[in-house]
Amino acid sequence: xxxxxxxAPRVLKNIIIYILFAFLFILSLAKIPLIxxxxxxxxxxxxxxxxxxxxxxxxxxxxxxxxxxxxYDLTAGGMVGLNTLCFLVMxxxxxxxxxxxxxxxxxxxxxxxxxxxxxVVGFQGLVFALQSWTIPELWAVGIxxxxxxxxxxxxxxxxxxxxxQLSH
Amino acid sequence: MQFGSHRGRRSAIxxxxxxxxxxxxxPMALSGIASLLLISSLxxxxxxxxxxxxxxxxxxxxxxxxxEPFQILSDAVGExxxxxxxxxxxxxxxxxxxxxxEWYQTALLLQAENQSxxxxxxxIPEPDQSYITSRVIADSGSGFVKxxxxxxxxxxxxxxxxxxxxxxxxxxxxxxxxxxxxxVLLLSDINSHVPVVVEGVNQRAxxxxxxxxxxxxxxxxxxxxxxxxxxxVTSGTGGMFPTGLPIGEVVDVNKGIPIxxxxxxxxxxxxxxxxxxxxxxxxxxxxxxxxxGTM
Numbered sequence: 226x227x228x229x230x231x232x233a234p235r236v237l238k239n240i241i242i243y244i245l246f247a248f249l250f251i252l253s254l255a256k257i258p259l260i261x262x263x264x265x266x267x268x269x270x271x272x273x274x275x276x277x278x279x280x281x282x283x284x285x286x287x288x289x290x291x292x293x294x295x296x297y298d299l300t301a302g303g304m305v306g307l308n309t310l311c312f313l314v315m316x317x318x319x320x321x322x323x324x325x326x327x328x329x330x331x332x333x334x335x336x337x338x339x340x341x342x343x344x345v346v347g348f349q350g351l352v353f354a355l356q357s358w359t360i361p362e363l364w365a366v367g368i369x370x371x372x373x374x375x376x377x378x379x380x381x382x383x384x385x386x387x388x389x390q391l392s393h
Numbered sequence: 394m395q396f397g398s399h400r401g402r403r404s405a406i407x408x409x410x411x412x413x414x415x416x417x418x419x420p421m422a423l424s425g426i427a428s429l430l431l432i433s434s435l436x437x438x439x440x441x442x443x444x445x446x447x448x449x450x451x452x453x454x455x456x457x458x459x460x461e462p463f464q465i466l467s468d469a470v471g472e473x474x475x476x477x478x479x480x481x482x483x484x485x486x487x488x489x490x491x492x493x494x495e496w497y498q499t500a501l502l503l504q505a506e507n508q509s510x511x512x513x514x515x516x517i518p519e520p521d522q523s524y525i526t527s528r529v530i531a532d533s534g535s536g537f538v539k540x541x542x543x544x545x546x547x548x549x550x551x552x553x554x555x556x557x558x559x560x561x562x563x564x565x566x567x568x569x570x571x572x573x574x575x576x577v578l579l580l581s582d583i584n585s586h587v588p589v590v591v592e593g594v595n596q597r598a599x600x601x602x603x604x605x606x607x608x609x610x611x612x613x614x615x616x617x618x619x620x621x622x623x624x625x626v627t628s629g630t631g632g633m634f635p636t637g638l639p640i641g642e643v644v645d646v647n648k649g650i651p652i653x654x655x656x657x658x659x660x661x662x663x664x665x666x667x668x669x670x671x672x673x674x675x676x677x678x679x680x681x682x683x684x685x686g687t688m
């Protein structure tokens with residue numbers, strides 16, 4: 226019934242990764258209390274994207290990152306292509322630094338994530354400024370970046386646990 | 394015939410293989426495609442509105458289901474922690490109630506006077522408003538765009554351009570009505586411009602979003618003196634929104650520009666009301682003649 230070399234547990238573990246990713250993707254768009262798009266809600270999907278680009282890039286090929294970004298853009302109702310480009314560039318840069326990041330402590334990997342968030346939010350702010358000829362409020366951008374960064378350690382234990390399970 | 398279908402299948406497989414190869418080996422190509430999408434969206438923002446609407450329609454049930462437990466939890470926590478505040482609130486409400494009873498008597502007198510004056514002048518009455526109440530299911534997904542997604546669409550009677558109210562006043566307007574879900578552009582978005590009237594001085598102006606918490610009044614004559622606390626309501630100019638919907642109040646005047654704070658915070662309420670357009674055919678005809686039939 227299954228092709229040769231089929232490992233049911235591994236497939237199931239991979240599915241868990243995708244389910245968790247889908248959940249975080251929805252969480253970054255859904256209306257939830259305490260956190261909004263203005264206060265770093267996009268961080269949910271960025272955490273998942275960044276983590277799996279560092280630890281399991283084969284599970285998230287560029288074409289999938291592109292599709293995720295496009296779906297995000299179409300659901301969010303903003304400029305189509307903006308998040309697609311941000312997610313792709315983030316994936317390309319993170320994969321480029323992957324060897325360095327893999328040997329580091331979680332704090333260093335977190336710092337790398339913070340840099341990625343600054344890049345994504347900064348680029349979005351730049352596009353917004355060019356489109357509307359208005360400088361975004363810096364404190365709002367700061368809160369957005371700050372909250373997005375703080376989401377990483379919140380989800381890290383779950384993500385690490387799944388990653389460890391995959392290694393066995 | 395079969396040969397043709399074989400060839401078609403083969404070329405489809407070849408195309409799919411090419412896409413996979415591009416995806417695997419050429420992230421730069423995908424980035425290029427994303428850049429093209431972004432440029433097209435910047436040049437013509439309405440280009441992707443159809444795709445956005447249908448995606449929102451498909452995603453709406455999932456977003457609603459994921460968001461609901463959080464809302465229930467938030468309400469429950471709010472109720473528990475709010476018990477200590479109830480006593481203080483109760484005393485405040487009692488005082489307010491006594492004051493409102495006095496106002497109620499005044500309002501009844503004014504209503505009777507207003508009605509008799511209307512009868513004397515033979516004024517055509519404003520059509521009654523009806524509302525569609527809907528849950529907010531999603532945010533904009535970006536800190537630089539101020540929109541929300543509501544769980545009501547064209548099948549519920551939502552149309553483009555309808556005003557959307559929060560608990561205490563207008564918060565935005567419908568820009569992309571889907572079948573089951575609709576996107577609302579908030580008044581605070583930089584692209585939002587709404588014709589309003591400043592109560593007290595009875596001056597028409599345009600309320601413009603700034604992407605911040607406060608909005609500004611533009612297109613005001615220089616000699617108009619607007620004071621803090623002046624109420625801002627919709628003017629109804631252009632027939633887009635009904636007249637007199639409460640929006641906010643002037644909280645400051647900075648270098649001659651009045652700063653407005655909304656009565657309703659668009660992010661705190663879980664539900665909104667969409668103001669239905671007048672169903673009276675005569676009124677609709679008048680609006681269509683004003684707007685060129687776009688509403």
